[in-house]
Amino acid sequence: xxxxxxxxxxxxxxxxxxxxxxxxxxxxxxxxxxxxxxxxxxxxxxxxxxxxxxxxxxxxxxxxxxxxxxxxxxxxxxxxxxxxxxxxxxxxxxxxxxxxxxxxxxxxxxxxxxxxxxxxxxxxxxxxxxxxxxxxxxxxxxxxxxxxxxxxxxxxxxxxxxxxxxxxxxxxxxxxxxxxxxxxxxxxxxxxxxxxxxxxxxxxxxxxxxxxxxxxxxxxxxxxxxxxxxxxxxxxxxxxxxxxxxxxxxxxxxxxxxxxxxxxxxxxxxxxxxxxxxxxxxxxxxxxxxxxxxxxxxxxxxxxxxxxxxxxxxxxxxxxxxxxxxxxxxxxxxxxxxxxxxxxxxxxxxxxxxxxxxxxxxxx
Amino acid sequence: xxxxxxxxxxxxxxxxxxxxxxxxxxxxxxxxxxxxxxxxxxxxxxxxxxxxxxxxxxxxxxxxxxxxxxxxxxxxxxxxxxxxxxxxxxxxxxxxxxxxxxxxxxxxxxxxxxxxxxxxxxxxxxxxx
Numbered sequence: 001x002x003x004x005x006x007x008x009x010x011x012x013x014x015x016x017x018x019x020x021x022x023x024x025x026x027x028x029x030x031x032x033x034x035x036x037x038x039x040x041x042x043x044x045x046x047x048x049x050x051x052x053x054x055x056x057x058x059x060x061x062x063x064x065x066x067x068x069x070x071x072x073x074x075x076x077x078x079x080x081x082x083x084x085x086x087x088x089x090x091x092x093x094x095x096x097x098x099x100x101x102x103x104x105x106x107x108x109x110x111x112x113x114x115x116x117x118x119x120x121x122x123x124x125x126x127x128x129x130x131x132x133x134x135x136x137x138x139x140x141x142x143x144x145x146x147x148x149x150x151x152x153x154x155x156x157x158x159x160x161x162x163x164x165x166x167x168x169x170x171x172x173x174x175x176x177x178x179x180x181x182x183x184x185x186x187x188x189x190x191x192x193x194x195x196x197x198x199x200x201x202x203x204x205x206x207x208x209x210x211x212x213x214x215x216x217x218x219x220x221x222x223x224x225x226x227x228x229x230x231x232x233x234x235x236x237x238x239x240x241x242x243x244x245x246x247x248x249x250x251x252x253x254x255x256x257x258x259x260x261x262x263x264x265x266x267x268x269x270x271x272x273x274x275x276x277x278x279x280x281x282x283x284x285x286x287x288x289x290x291x292x293x294x295x296x297x298x299x300x301x302x303x304x305x306x307x308x309x310x311x312x313x314x315x316x317x318x319x320x321x322x323x324x325x326x327x328x329x330x331x332x333x334x335x336x337x338x339x340x341x342x343x344x345x346x347x348x349x350x351x352x353x354x355x356x357x358x359x360x361x362x363x364x
Numbered sequence: 365x366x367x368x369x370x371x372x373x374x375x376x377x378x379x380x381x382x383x384x385x386x387x388x389x390x391x392x393x394x395x396x397x398x399x400x401x402x403x404x405x406x407x408x409x410x411x412x413x414x415x416x417x418x419x420x421x422x423x424x425x426x427x428x429x430x431x432x433x434x435x436x437x438x439x440x441x442x443x444x445x446x447x448x449x450x451x452x453x454x455x456x457x458x459x460x461x462x463x464x465x466x467x468x469x470x471x472x473x474x475x476x477x478x479x480x481x482x483x484x485x486x487x488x489x490x491x492x493x
Contacts, residue, residue, distance in 0.1 A: 017400070017401075017403070028403075028430070029403055032403070032404050032458070033403050033404055033429050033430075034404045034429070226403060226429055226430055229430075230429060294406070294407045295407055295427065296406070296407065296427055296432075298432070317429060317430075318406040318407075318429055346425075346432070
């Protein structure tokens with residue numbers, strides 16, 4: 001049986017179509033996923049992301065422990081700021097992509113994907129062993145509610161005294177939302193401005209309902225994982241299990257910038273990743289594809305050239321913002337250069353064009 | 365609970381068939397239940413006019429944001445008309461699955477078999493959801 005989030009009854013009452021995602025029963029959509037997608041682009045959407053993992057790392061050497069455990073330069077992070085980073089295996093393979101918040105000089109919050117957080121908690125515990133640092137997986141105690149979209153600041157501003165205007169992208173601060181304690185973070189996975197609110201399980205329904213009410217005049221709608229997936233795809237953001245896997249290093253995924261060789265000391269994966277960084281360019285690279293036709297290139301479909309496989313689609317969906325199907329795919333360099341790519345969509349080779357990522361960028 | 369009109373026949377693949385009473389040409393579409401399960405339909409491929417179809421064969425596709433499903437011929441015969449409107453605007457399959465969202469018409473060459481009544485189809489969808 002999949003697990004339910006503290007907002008399960010709310011989703012049921014809203015008539016959500018539920019889906020099993022990484023062992024969690026999550027809302028796939030409440031009505032039309034296109035309407036939910038467009039609401040986030042043009043107004044605001046409300047997401048339940050309580051399946052994500054929240055792992056706290058605290059203590060005098062918490063920063064050093066995370067510098068060793070992760071590829072990023074975590075000790076350089078100022079309190080109140082957040083960073084996108086990864087945890088890799090000794091061979092450099094990506095175990096998960098993470099957001100790390102420095103809540104205080106000696107307190108960090110590591111947010112991991114639902115599919116990986118048990119592994120991440122276990123690895124962090126093991127890797128932090130030599131340090132004066134404590135790893136505490138509190139995923140079962142926290143709910144995560146996200147408000148995403150251009151009207152997010154106005155909506156959340158009705159429910160908090162926190163300085164939202166002063167809160168930068170990839171920053172987080174403790175505050176209250178509708179009278180309940182929350183970590184208010186300006187992060188997201190949609191390509192829009194927005195906030196992620198970490199609250200105690202017991203406060204999740206209260207905060208959700210308060211946001212629903214506050215957002216009524218601003219066009220806020222509840223949005224499910226289907227919209228979340230198309231939003232992140234348009235924004236060119238990778239999804240673990242699709243663009244990122246244990247068989248790929250951050251360099252393979254075109255995200256070598258998250259690996260910080262300039263930080264002090266050793267870190268798990270350093271040797272393998274250094275060899276990768278100095279070695280040959282990976283055979284394939286991650287590209288954006290836009291289909292000329294109406295059929296959708298999907299996860300796992302072969303990318304072909306003159307009928308010969310030259311790559312594979314990692315994610316694909318109809319794009320509301322472009323009005324055409326889009327996809328991300330790993331494709332051989334030479335094939336990207338010479339063009340004329342097609343995707344084998346259930347036996348029929350449909351033409352696609354390579355485009356720069358992201359597909360969609362919000363106007364500032 | 366999605367609507368299941370009494371005057372139609374159904375398949376276990378969540379398609380409907382109408383017009384069985386008035387001769388040899390029937391209309392085929394996907395049910396409201398199917399449309400709800402799929403989510404927003406973004407692409408519909410129907411067989412060509414003149415194509416011969418056999419009950420149970422995959423003859424087209426319905427694609428939504430998250431998935432692709434085959435359209436199966438619920439009956440055996442020849443395709444005599446297709447709905448160009450639903451090909452142009454696949455959202456008709458969501459907004460009006462039993463009306464504007466119809467898919468194609470078949471002139472029967474054999475008597476239909478194994479079609480479900482609305483009561484039987486209601487039982488099926490209740491069991492699945």
